[in-house]
Amino acid sequence: MRLAWHTGFATTARDHFGGLGSVIMLHRVRPDCISPLGVTRSLSITPAFLEQIILALKAEGTELISMDEVVEHVKTGKRSDRRFVAVTLDDGYNDNLNHAYPVFQKHSVPFTVYVAPGFIEGATVLWWEVVESIIVKADHIKIPNGPEWRCGTLFQKRAAFHAMMRYFSYTLTELEQMPVLRHLCEVHGVVCGVAQDRDVMSWNEVRQINSDPLCTIGAHTVHHYNLKKLTADMVAQEMQLSADMLEDKxxxxxxxxxxxxxxxxxxxxxxxxxxxxxxxLSGVTTRHGTIHAEHRNNLHALPRISINGRFQKLIYAQTMMSGVTTPIANAGRRVIQA
Ligand SMILES: [Zn+2]
Structure with a gap:
């Protein structure tokens, strides 16, 4: 990526690959990284890096717009000299209010936070963070009638984390995740929900951030399930109920x-x-890509550019937003859809 940027390839390729603009994806924005094993570090960037990106985008004349405006731009498909960027943040972490919002406010940047009400009300937890806390504490983890992992050393702990991520994501059903996690928390003396109490915005905080016209609140299901693993009825229910709850609040x-x-x-x-x-009006994925006029028929599968906390370098963000990395990440395809 560094080479692509320095050779100027990313700038010239932008016209071909960059399309109309991009939607940036963030999760946590906070000055300190709180991942004890370093395994969830990629979900976190610092407010200083966020500000650096915004200033660079403004300096190159990028239009910073809301998701409503993204939909309008894609529908009209009009290419202008100015490309757009929309900033989005997933899951509703309270550092979005405490650390990201002041940066957005300072530079008048519209942003969208995708909120899952189940996190706010404790029906579900940020399980990947709870898994990390359990592994930090435990020497050995055993799932009843399931696999077990040794995690005495840092090396074993990291390996166990990745194995457990796969186990929770692909072996367990979505409805089994929470009972298994609660059991492990009980065995290892980890409070199942501390992370969510400490890290996710309360309804009052969501109302507070939403009171600024710069903010758009989007839906992110109720329980943060992998929708592909649910029946069509359950998918519709998760979407509808999350919208109902957000509308109500x-x-x-x-x-x-x-x-x-x-x-x-x-x-x-x-x-x-x-x-x-x-x-x-729109649906965003976490698939890697920039936004093109072709997305007008695919507004519910818009790709995004993830700004990764592991590589907080401006040139990486700029190179990805140029669209040059889209075909590299997607078997040669320039436009990413469902
Ligand atoms: Zn999420």
């Missing part, structure tokens, strides 16, 4: 949606069709 129905996990293994054509029929 905020007084307006959310118009935009983000698929939990959002990879091709978690959201595809069926999920995009259901999101459209549930009335959302």
């Amino acid at each position: 905020l007084g307006a129905r959310p118009q935009h949606f983000a698929y939990p996990y959002g990879s091709a293994k978690a959201a595809a054509r069926r999920e995009a069709e259901i999101a459209a029929s549930e009335g959302f």
